[in-house]
Amino acid sequence: MKKFLATCSLVLAFLWLAACSSTQPSTKVELSSMPEIEGIVYHGDIPKNPQKVVNFAYSYTGYLLQLGIDVSSYSLDLEKDSPAFGDQLKDAVQLTTADTEAIAAQEPDVILVFAGDDNLETLKEIAPVIEITYGKSDYLEMLTDVGQIFDKEKEAQAWLDQWEDKVASAKSELNGIIDESTTFTVMDFFDKNIYLYGDNFGRGGELVYKALGFAAPAKVQEDIISKDGWFGVSQEALPDYIGDYALVNVNATTKEAAASLKESDIWKNLPAVQAGHVLEVDYNLFYFSDPMSLDLQIEAFVKAIKDAQ
């Protein structure tokens, strides 16, 4: 027993010393200006032009890719499935914030996480970290923010300009088809639950309410947009929340999720359903609200409206 303990402690001691010994000096890296933005906290020195980015803040993958910043990992399957940028993640690796070893093996230049992540301390030891609080900047401001951090302000502005044009032309197209005061409800179904969304939780909310400026039914405005931004609603109360059009996000797994609801009278008696104004859109495309997704969403949306006439 003693011998084993002795050998063990010797080996451990060596490794411990080795682990604690100083690291080699790193090459000089240009640092980002790290502008002060509400909702963004910097840990460490953020490089201006990171080559290897490990991203756990999945809402912002599209922003990074739009500005030409390559991402080497993803954390949510939806990122890979996104028709907007999924193929750019072909070589990316799936990680969670707890896979410390794998993250370290990536040798990232910077790591992005959502605020409040439990593994923040460990991640800080691997690379500089940008901690983002969801929702502090809205979907367009975020692009400018990311642009400022990584010195890509020109590219960001370029996209914003072309987006404005796109929105304007979409609006004029739609003006001929539907009334300006049409109300939309953004929703999806998940096993036994009906979720409604406001204007900052993806699923097309940003597109419909903010970009294109359509209104939500009064109840949605009251209970969702002014409050948490999303919630699950009971079937019984559904009619109060469905406006002229319903934007329903579906994908392969949730196709049948609301079968029971759809077969019920309460659904069939909805004015939107009776007028055929239920737009089914691809969940994978509409989940995020980053620039790349938005570009495709706006086309899909206009098409869906046209098809529903």
Add this chain to the structure above:
Amino acid sequence: MIRKNQLLPSFSILLLLLLLAFLISLSVGYANSSFSELLDLIRGQADSSTLLIIGRIRLPRIVASMIGGASLSLAGLLLQTLTRNPLADSGILGINTGAGLVVAILVGLSSSIPPVFLAFTPLFAMLGGGLTIFLVYWLARKKLYGIHPTRLIITGVGISSMLSGIMVSIISSLDDFKMEYIVQWLSGRVNGGDWSTLMIYSPLLISVWLVTFSRSRSLNIMNLNDQTAMALGLHLQKERLVTLVLATALGALSVVLVGNITFVGLIAGHITRRWLGNDHRITIPASIILGSLILLLADTFGRVLLVGTGIPTGIIVSMIGAPYFLYLLKQTQPS
């Protein structure tokens, strides 16, 4: 019964296996290092990322699984002696879940309570584990028949699952963000993997090991039936209580280190006793080594083959442990 001259070779084999597992585990992983890189490390010549990976990430996790596995296995051994039933284990009897519940609540509230509380986590964990085993014990006793080991186990399983259910429902309403962390940890993710936690818990656990070892004689006597034990001068109730406290401490503290992992005590304890007999002076050290080995292997397996999937170590152990329990069940006579 094992013969004296079989002891040395048996222990040597165990230790050798452990050392081997340790070295292999240290060198494999998502970023595979080879032995030569390990040697470089010891000579202080490795590059900073290998250093980081091996020293800061892998090593603490490996040490945590070893110490955690050892403690869980020892806890199981003690409980098996206590209940005179091979089907006992700190997870099965609910100690792990109880400790887990308390720690989970602490973690769930960690943003809203003063950090002072967090310093007392070991104490709280033991409290949780202790309360649970007390509850299980109390529910399982039948007025006239005293403690029936199988009733104890059934009650433990029932309480365990009830507590996990409650934990999941209540914590999910407290803090959605932490929810995933807790569920993962409930399934046994080895996350005591940083040096600071290890620094606190390893000495605690190792000292419990030593205390337990010093009681080998009393434990051996407990193996015998009650009358003989008392005739040999053993304060049965007191000894039982002490053993229970030790087992609870081991289980609860391990839970903080490696998450809620069941079955290690069951498997390690059973194999040890099958192979080396019932003398605690032998089985205690042996089960410590065996438990280390088992959890280390399970965790290495998980670490290497299941990256990015996020499947916790505890699930692997359960998937081996549950069938093993069933196999044991077929072996033992219903008592």
Add this chain to the structure above:
Amino acid sequence: MNQEETLLSRSTKPKQLWLVFFSICLLFLAGIYLSLRFGAISYSHNQLMEVLQEPMVQSAVQDVVVDLRLPRILAALLVGAAMAQAGAIMQGVTRNAIADPGLLGINAGAGLALILAFAIFGSLHYSQILLICLLGSFLAAILVFSLSYQAQKGYNQLRLILSGAMVASLFSALGQAITIYFDLSTAVIGWQAGGLVQVNWKMLAMIAPFIVLGLILAQLFAHQLTILSLNETVAKNLGQRTFLMTLLLLGIVLLQSAAAVALVGSLSFVGLIIPHFIRMFTGKNYRILLPLTAFAGATFLIWVDLICRSINPPVETPMSAVISIIGLPCFLWLIRKGDHL
């Protein structure tokens, strides 16, 4: 409780029993009435009466009350009755107070089957979900039965429970692993949280026959259960074919709880606590215990469902959370009355 009190309680049993029965009746009727009237939307008494008098006439109120609430209340009734009664039978057959149908692997089996189905087929229609859950439960229970059977010795209750608990652990570990690997957590979380959301007449029609059959069979064999629950040797001496009876009764448990779980998702506590509560008043006479338990279980679940729907309208609170919050104090209270266990 000492001997005196036990004797006293025996002599006052009939009076207590009627009291309990009437209280449950009242709660039952109140529960149904309130459930029909309230929920995400509240209706007035008159509105409710109008709709009930002409249930087939289409109207907004009717859409909710008759198409949505009524099947849901009936489902709560049946599921509550089934789960509570299955728990009572389970406790009697295994002679163990902590037994619960989940120990036969029913919840875990249904869960694993569902997860596998989601992993393989992607999206499932609710009728498929029901069938898959039923299948999963049955297969799991058969596994547990066969594992606990010993060739010469026949059945042993303790081995049954232990095997069941382990199979349940194994299946839930497997289920978790598959869920994490295929990223299915959002798909199955609804079922796991339990609830009667979106239950409609069709689902009810699929499940109700199982439960009703189970309830009837249980009543027919209630007396046999009373005998079996005493003691194996006594039962045998009284001429009962214990092995067959055990098998039959466990089959009834399977029938009822698998159907209930398929409909409502993974719920525990109901089968565990309600029988204990009722047993305090009826003792071990299963001819009275079983129907009363079923009745109490039905009432309980109707109220729980009401709470789920009305606590935070229009959001639906998950049922397992509500039951845990109610169940825990009930459980602790039962422990205080511990000697009845």
